[in-house]
Structure formats: structure tokens, C-alpha cells
Amino acid sequence: MDALKQELKENIIEQLNLEDMSPDDIANDDMLFGDGLGLDSIDALELIVMLDKSYGIKLTDPKEGRAIFESINTMAAYITEHRTK
Amino acid sequence: MSKGIAITGMGIISAIGNNVAENYHALLNGNKGITRVAKIKTNHVNEIMVGEIASTNNEFEQQLNLNSDNNYSRTAFLGAVAAKEAVKHAGITNINTYKTGLISATSVGGMDMTERYFYDYLTNKTTQKYIEGHHAGDSTQKIAEQLGIEKSLVTTISTACSSAANAIMLGARLIKSGELDRVIVGGSDCLSKFTINGFKTLMILSDTYNTPFDENRKGLNLGEAAAFLVLESDAVVKSENKTVLAYVKGYGNANDAYHQTASSDNGDGATIAMEKALKVANLTPNDIDYINAHGTATGNNDLSEGRAIIRVFGENVPDFSSTKAYTGHTLAAAGGIEAVYSVLALQNNVIYPNLNFETQMKEFDITPQLELKEKPLKTVMSNSFGFGGNCSTVIFSKEP
Amino acid sequence: MKQVYINSVGSISAQKTFDNDSFLEDVVGYEDNVISVIDPNYKDYIPPAAARRMAKGIKMGVVASKIALQDAGLENVDAIITGTGMGCVRDSEKFVSAIIDNDEQYLTPTSFIQSTHNTVGGQIALELQCKGYNFTYVHASNSFESTLLDAKLQLENDEEKNILIGGVDELGDHTVAIHKLINHIKPEAVKSSNLLDSGTEGAVFGEGANFFVLSNEKKASSYANIIGVKLYNTLPKAEVSQTALDFLAENNLDVKDIDILILGNNGDIKFDDFYTDLQSKTFHNNQQVYYKHLCGEFNTASSFGFWLASKILKTQTIPDVVKLNKVENSSYKTILLYNQYRGENHSFTLLKQC
Numbered sequence: 107m108d109a110l111k112q113e114l115k116e117n118i119i120e121q122l123n124l125e126d127m128s129p130d131d132i133a134n135d136d137m138l139f140g141d142g143l144g145l146d147s148i149d150a151l152e153l154i155v156m157l158d159k160s161y162g163i164k165l166t167d168p169k170e171g172r173a174i175f176e177s178i179n180t181m182a183a184y185i186t187e188h189r190t191k
Numbered sequence: 192m193s194k195g196i197a198i199t200g201m202g203i204i205s206a207i208g209n210n211v212a213e214n215y216h217a218l219l220n221g222n223k224g225i226t227r228v229a230k231i232k233t234n235h236v237n238e239i240m241v242g243e244i245a246s247t248n249n250e251f252e253q254q255l256n257l258n259s260d261n262n263y264s265r266t267a268f269l270g271a272v273a274a275k276e277a278v279k280h281a282g283i284t285n286i287n288t289y290k291t292g293l294i295s296a297t298s299v300g301g302m303d304m305t306e307r308y309f310y311d312y313l314t315n316k317t318t319q320k321y322i323e324g325h326h327a328g329d330s331t332q333k334i335a336e337q338l339g340i341e342k343s344l345v346t347t348i349s350t351a352c353s354s355a356a357n358a359i360m361l362g363a364r365l366i367k368s369g370e371l372d373r374v375i376v377g378g379s380d381c382l383s384k385f386t387i388n389g390f391k392t393l394m395i396l397s398d399t400y401n402t403p404f405d406e407n408r409k410g411l412n413l414g415e416a417a418a419f420l421v422l423e424s425d426a427v428v429k430s431e432n433k434t435v436l437a438y439v440k441g442y443g444n445a446n447d448a449y450h451q452t453a454s455s456d457n458g459d460g461a462t463i464a465m466e467k468a469l470k471v472a473n474l475t476p477n478d479i480d481y482i483n484a485h486g487t488a489t490g491n492n493d494l495s496e497g498r499a500i501i502r503v504f505g506e507n508v509p510d511f512s513s514t515k516a517y518t519g520h521t522l523a524a525a526g527g528i529e530a531v532y533s534v535l536a537l538q539n540n541v542i543y544p545n546l547n548f549e550t551q552m553k554e555f556d557i558t559p560q561l562e563l564k565e566k567p568l569k570t571v572m573s574n575s576f577g578f579g580g581n582c583s584t585v586i587f588s589k590e591p
Numbered sequence: 592m593k594q595v596y597i598n599s600v601g602s603i604s605a606q607k608t609f610d611n612d613s614f615l616e617d618v619v620g621y622e623d624n625v626i627s628v629i630d631p632n633y634k635d636y637i638p639p640a641a642a643r644r645m646a647k648g649i650k651m652g653v654v655a656s657k658i659a660l661q662d663a664g665l666e667n668v669d670a671i672i673t674g675t676g677m678g679c680v681r682d683s684e685k686f687v688s689a690i691i692d693n694d695e696q697y698l699t700p701t702s703f704i705q706s707t708h709n710t711v712g713g714q715i716a717l718e719l720q721c722k723g724y725n726f727t728y729v730h731a732s733n734s735f736e737s738t739l740l741d742a743k744l745q746l747e748n749d750e751e752k753n754i755l756i757g758g759v760d761e762l763g764d765h766t767v768a769i770h771k772l773i774n775h776i777k778p779e780a781v782k783s784s785n786l787l788d789s790g791t792e793g794a795v796f797g798e799g800a801n802f803f804v805l806s807n808e809k810k811a812s813s814y815a816n817i818i819g820v821k822l823y824n825t826l827p828k829a830e831v832s833q834t835a836l837d838f839l840a841e842n843n844l845d846v847k848d849i850d851i852l853i854l855g856n857n858g859d860i861k862f863d864d865f866y867t868d869l870q871s872k873t874f875h876n877n878q879q880v881y882y883k884h885l886c887g888e889f890n891t892a893s894s895f896g897f898w899l900a901s902k903i904l905k906t907q908t909i910p911d912v913v914k915l916n917k918v919e920n921s922s923y924k925t926i927l928l929y930n931q932y933r934g935e936n937h938s939f940t941l942l943k944q945c
Contacts (some may be wrong), residue, residue: 121699123644124643126639127638146450147453148318148644148700151393151394151699151700152699152700155392155697155698159697166394188812234694234695235695256791297729300647306687306690309687309688309691310691313769319772322772322773323773323775325677326677326729326890327708327730328676328729328730328733328734332824332936335824342739342823342824343823344744344823344824345733345822346733346734348728348729349678349707349708349727349728349729350709350727351707351709357726359907361726361741364741364744364745365744368747368748370740370742370744382844384695385703385706387698387708388686388690388698388703388857389698391698392699392703393698393703393704398661421684441890444726445724445725445727446671446716446721446722446724446725448716448720448721448722449717451710452700453715455863459722460722536786544634577709578713579713579714579727580713580716581709581713582724
């Protein structure tokens with residue numbers, strides 16, 4: 107699980123061009139959207155593609171992403187349960 | 192200086208007809224042009240529906256008497272066909288008798304050929320002719336050439352899905368100021384893999400018929416189309432004894448300044464655009480008899496637009512409907528398509544039904560017009576909103 | 592009808608033009624067939640959260656517009672009108688190649704969104720929170736002049752007070768590669784100073800962003816007064832001179848009233864003869880200036896010419912590097928600009944000292 111969380115942080119930084127950040131800057135329970143990391147709805151769409159490409163999880167409704175992408179913890183939990191690759 | 196901006200000709204090609212008469216017939220009879228995509232090979236074929244035009248590029252080539260070495264994109268073909276109909280309809284025989292310009296709108300431009308030959312260009316000399324046809328201005332230059340417009344003001348607007356409405360706006364301004372006597376305005380966009388996949392990444396494409404202003408709407412259907420209007424000054428109308436179809440009475444453009452693609456929850460930009468247009472037209476909200484809404488059937492647009500309409504019209508929201516269920520969302524051309532439909536509504540005193548509607552949206556209690564309705568119309572408002580927060584409203588009227 | 596003034600400038604180009612305190616003092620010479628801009632420190636102008644998704648074209652446009660606003664002493668404007676021939680072409684390339692390479696799978700929205708031509712104008716509005724009129728013109732070498740015409744009409748009519756206009760285009764690798772194939776780009780590296788004598792087909796491609804605040808209120812710091820702008824989709828070579836003279840006559844001016852003629856020559860032997868008549872006959876006795884050796888050719892390169900004209904009128908100096916002939920004036924009151932690209936989309940612009 108910890109390895110997955112580290113991997114997620116690295117992928118998010120790379121995918122979303124968070125140039126000035128390192129994985130250590132993101133706590134596992136930091137809010138990714140809104141007041142936390144400040145991600146927005148376009149980032150959510152980018153993360154949906156990441157789920158599909160890296161973990162074989164397909165979301166059809168962007169609204170589903172809201173709960174999943176709340177924090178690194180919620181993402182890791184969801185991926186662990188649903189990943190197909 | 193011209194006070195009135197007269198519309199004296201119209202031309203259109205869309206998924207519901209190859210000319211004005213066919214489009215009007217389909218509107219009256221509730222004939223949708225939405226199908227599975229046939230001309231573009233895409234993996235998403237079973238996940239999307241589109242408003243596709245039946246004619247092939249080869250057929251357009253013949254219709255326009257072009258040699259096979261032409262480098263027309265489908266955007267240019269569609270635009271040339273619609274613009275020629277508009278000029279013919281306006282009874283123009285020598286286009287250079289008056290100072291005549293062309294303002295066209297496109298978002299796709301020559302992307303259909305670019306995506307087809309992207310890597311092929313590097314090795315195949317025969318396809319390289321399309322390289323020059325990629326940029327958005329190229330289709331406009333070709334339409335101007337087809338119309339015989341020379342040594343004149345020709346330009347292209349690209350503000351995503353409000354583009355053609357903005358072309359009408361600029362055209363009206365150019366006539367009002369005396370810069371031109373006559374101007375052909377409108378837009379053209381063909382279907383492409385680029386836009387299909389682009390909108391797919393935004394997850395706003397419906398897998399079935401689009402349902403504007405419905406609670407359970409699933410997104411938009413992309414469409415391809417072109418439409419043009421001929422605008423003329425009072426002086427030209429008078430000296431040529433022209434029949435005027437309608438007038439461009441008001442117009443307004445504003446920016447939502449909220450998000451790169453989405454509209455704000457309260458429709459700030461849309462509200463400002465409608466208010467500006469009413470002000471230019473010197474009309475009050477009560478004067479508007481029908482709104483041809485942008486109504487793309489995305490969750491975001493219809494909510495934001497509906498709220499903006501309520502902000503502008505309060506308790507007295509006029510009859511409104513979206514015609515996107517007929518044609519699909521034709522992107523940069525949409526404002527031109529819906530301008531033609533608005534003028535036809537005025538001429539025939541009809542309001543088109545908002546097809547595919549089943550369930551009232553829960554956020555507000557305004558309901559689009561669901562049946563074809565006959566009613567005397569004096570003024571029609573048409574909304575077009577696009578990415579980049581771009582919001583446009585044009586008002587058409589029977590009286591100058 | 593109100594008069595229209597250029598109240599500020601902001602330029603990012605292949606020269607160090609982003610600093611408004613200098614005027615081509617350290618000119619950078621190139622020997623290439625494609626030249627990129629000299630980047631300002633974008634981070635000084637754009638917060639990292641906003642910048643992370645921005646394409647180069649957006650960054651250039653946003654920063655050039657911020658420089659222009661600063662120069663005008665304004666926090667905001669009433670309207671934003673942008674010109675771009677190709678938009679953020681790198682993202683268009685990226686999205687098309689991703690569609691093909693990944694067979695329509697795993698595509699992400701960012702490059703699609705940034706491919707939309709009005710993305711620069713939209714982002715400037717977003718950054719400034721400007722809810723006013725926002726148009727984008729995309730008509731090849733007349734993209735910038737379209738913004739100028741639109742803004743001029745609105746300011747003359749007093750519909751708005753301050754309008755931000757600008758031209759922006761970025762270089763993209765694939766676009767460059769295919770334009771080399773069709774000889775729109777010169778086959779050989781050319782020294783900037785030899786551009787007009789290269790004797791070969793094609794141009795040296797460039798990129799840049801040049802933004803301006805236009806206003807119908809003159810200030811002590813205003814750069815120039817805009818007298819007129821005319822666009823032509825086509826213009827036969829033989830009619831260029833007469834069209835220029837007619838344009839001057841419409842504005843009650845004569846050849847002798849023109850202190851400087853600024854021309855858009857790009858060293859393409861196939862098309863530079865559109866300028867020959869003006870250069871060696873009609874305006875033979877007027878001082879002449881050129882600029883595409885400094886900024887390269889791109890759809891909105893004429894916005895760099897407009898920047899140059901603004902700076903000349905305000906500073907009353909002409910850097911030696913842009914002089915095209917030996918005629919020298921001591922003061923500069925009226926400037927005529929002419930540009931075209933590959934024989935299409937011609938424009939004439941008239942500016943006056945104010």
C-alpha cells in the first residue's frame with residue numbers, strides 16, 4: 107500500500123505538471139482538490155485517464171471521481187480494490 | 192452609417208438538409224439528423240452519435256466544379272456550399288458592385304486532412320498540398336474565392352462554439368460603421384477525429400440522442416455544418432429594392448472568466464451577453480418572443496444557461512428551445528446554423544420543439560417548448576457559448 | 592468619432608523586447624532557419640499553479656499582456672482581442688499524434704483544450720478576471736490586423752475605453768518539419784543580417800507575442816495615434832502601390848507625408864517582389880524599415896512591426912539594424928506599414944505621432 111501511495115504521488119506530479127512539488131510535499135490525507143493541492147476538474151479528467159492506463163480502472167462518469175480522488179489514501183484504497191492490472 | 196443591418200440571404204448545410212428549404216422542412220417535421228458516425232473511422236463508433244452530412248468530399252468537389260488537385264478540407268467544402276446558397280438567395284449577381292466582405296468562423300479548419308495525413312506528409316508528396324490548408328483562415332480564403340470576393344476585407348473568427356455568432360456581430364459592426372456595404376457572415380466546421388476524441392476526453396459526449404434541458408441529459412452529439420447570412424446596409428437595400436428577411440437587431444459578447452472549458456454555475460458570462468444584446472437592440476426582456484438556446488445537452492451548459500435565462504428574464508421567461516437535438520452541436524458553425532433557424536422562425540412565425548425532452552430539470556422550473564408552436568414572432572434571441580468562457584447573444588427582428 | 596491611441600506595448604520576441612525600458616539596444620543575431628523567442632522569466636508573472644498547464648503560446652500571451660497592462664498603468668481592460676494564425680500549435684500536434692500513436696486510447700484533455708484557438712484570449716481573461724468582450728481572429732497574416740480593426744471601430748464609437756489587443760504564435764516541431772518539406776521554410780541557415788539577400792525560397796520561421804493597450808483616451812505616455820488599417824484577402828502585385836496611395840489619400844495624406852515605411856519583407860524570393868514597387872519606386876525617397884530578420888516570420892509577425900512602429904514614434908529613434916535604405920529623417924511623425932504573406936492577406940496600417 108505504501109509503495110502504491112508513493113507511486114501515485116510521483117504519477118500525479120508528473121501527469122499534472124506540479125513542477126515545484128516532490129512526493130514528500132503531499133501527505134497521504136491531504137485534500138487533492140479545493141483548498142488542499144488545488145487541483146480542478148480538468149485534473150480530475152487527467153486522473154481518470156491515469157486510473158485507466160495504469161490500473162485498468164474505467165470510470166464512465168466524472169462525478170464518480172470526486173470521492174475516489176479526495177486524497178492519496180482514498181485513491182490507493184479504491185485502486186487496491188478495483189485494479190485489473 | 193447604416194442604422195439597420197438587413198439580412199437578405201441565407202445558406203445552410205447540416206445533418207438535416209443540404210439547403211435552407213430542406214432544413215426548414217426537417218425542423219417542422221421533427222426529423223433528427225443524428226446517427227452513428229459513418230465517414231470517420233473511430234474506435235468510439237458505438238459510444239457516440241453525430242450529426243453527419245451525407246454528401247462525400249468527392250460529391251462536393253463535383254458540385255463546386257473543382258479539379259481533383261484541389262486542397263479543400265471538408266470545412267472549406269461545407270462553407271463554400273452554404274455561402275454560395277446565401278449569395279444566390281440574396282439575388283447577388285456581381286458581388287463586387289458593393290464593398291463586400293466575408294467573415295467566417297471555424298474551430299476545426301483543415302484538421303480533418305491534418306489528422307489523416309499527419310505522418311504521411313513526411314514521406315508522401317501527393318498529400319503535402321493539404322499542409323497549407325491546415326490553418327483556420329484557409330477555408331475562409333477559399334470561400335471568398337468561390338464567391339468572387341477580391342481585394343476586400345476577409346477574416347476568420349475562432350472562439351470555439353460561439354464563433355459564428357461572433358462573425359455575425361463583427362459583420363453588423365462593419366456595416367454600422369460604414370466600413371462595408373455588404374458582408375457575408377457565418378461559419379463552417381466539419382466532423383473530425385480530433386474533436387470526437389477531444390470532447391471524449393472531457394467526458395461530455397452522449398452515447399445516445401442528445402436531450403437538451405432534460406434532467407437526465409448525458410452530454411452532446413457533435414455535428415458538422417456550415418451556414419452563412421448576407422448582411423446589407425440600408426443604402427444597398429434601398430437602391431437594390433431588396434427583400435429583407437429579418438434584421439440583426441442586437442448583439443453582445445462577454446467572457447465568463449471562470450474556467451477554461453466549463454461555464455460558471457450562475458452563468459455570469461451568458462447573463463452579461465444577453466443583457467448587452469438587449470441594450471444594443473434597445474429592447475427589454477419582455478420584447479423577446481423566442482430564445483433559440485445554446486442548449487448543448489451537457490450537464491454544465493444547460494444548467495448554467497437556464498440559470499442565466501432566469502436571471503435575465505425573471506418570472507417571464509419566453510418560449511425557448513434548443514435545436515441541437517436535430518443537428519448535433521456544430522461547434523463554430525452553431526451560431527450561424529441557429530441564426531438561419533431564428534430567421535426562419537421569424538419569417539414563418541413558428542417555434543421549433545426541443546426534441547427528446549422527457550424529465551424536468553430539478554434545479555429550476557423553466558421547461559423548453561416541446562411541440563411545434565405557431566405564434567406571431569417579432570424578435571428572436573439566439574445564444575452561443577464556447578470554451579474559453581466565450582458567451583455570445585444575437586437578437587434578430589422583423590423590424591429594423 | 593473618437594481618436595484611437597496606442598497607450599502601451601508588451602513584446603516577447605526573438606529579441607530582448609520584454610523590457611520596455613530598452614529599445615533593441617542589444618540585438619541578437621541568428622544564423623538559422625527557425626528562431627525561437629528569448630524567454631522572460633515567466634514565473635515572475637504567472638503563479639506556478641496557473642502556469643503548470645499553460646502552453647508556450649499561452650505563457651507568451653499572458654506575460655506580454657501583463658507587460659502591456661503594466662506599461663499602461665492599468666489593472667484591467669474593457670475587452671481583449673487576440674490574433675493567432677495557428678493557436679497553440681504544439682498542443683494540436685501533441686493531441687493529433689496521441690490519437691494516432693495510441694489508437695484513440697488514454698487521451699487526456701489538456702492538450703485538446705489548449706488547441707482551441709481562443710485559449711490564449713480566454714486565459715488572459717481568466718487571469719485578469721475580465722468579463723468583457725473577448726474575440727480571437729485566426730486569419731493567417733491578417734490575424735493581428737483584424738484585432739486592430741475591431742478594437743479601432745469600438746473605440747471610435749466609444750463602446751469601450753481600453754482594449755487589449757495582441758498577436759501570438761508559437762513554433763511547433765511537426766509544423767516546422769512539414770513546412771520545410773513544402774519550402775515555406777528556407778532550406779539553409781541564414782544570417783539575420785543577410786535575410787533579404789538570401790536568394791532562396793521560403794522564410795526563416797519565428798514566434799512571438801506582441802500585445803498593446805489601445806484606448807480612446809490619450810495620455811502623456813501614449814505611443815501613437817492609429818489613423819487607419821485596411822485588410823485585403825487578395826491584391827495583385829501590380830496594384831500594391833496604387834492601393835497604398837489610395838489608402839493615404841483616404842486619410843488626406845500623400846507620399847511625402849510618410850516619414851517611415853515599414854515593410855514585411857521576409858527574404859522569400861518568390862514573394863518579396865510584392866514590396867519591390869513600394870521600395871524602389873513609390874516610396875523611393877522615404878525612409879524605409881524592415882523587421883522580420885529580428886523576429887522571424889509567423890502569422891502574427893506584423894504585430895512585431897506594429898510594436899516597432901510604436902517604439903519609433905514614442906522614442907523618436909530608429910535602431911540602425913532595422914534600416915532598409917539610406918534615406919534618413921530627423922523626426923518621425925507618420926508611419927505606414929505594409930505586410931503580406933505568400934501573396935495573400937495584405938494589410939496597410941497608418942500611425943501618427945501623438
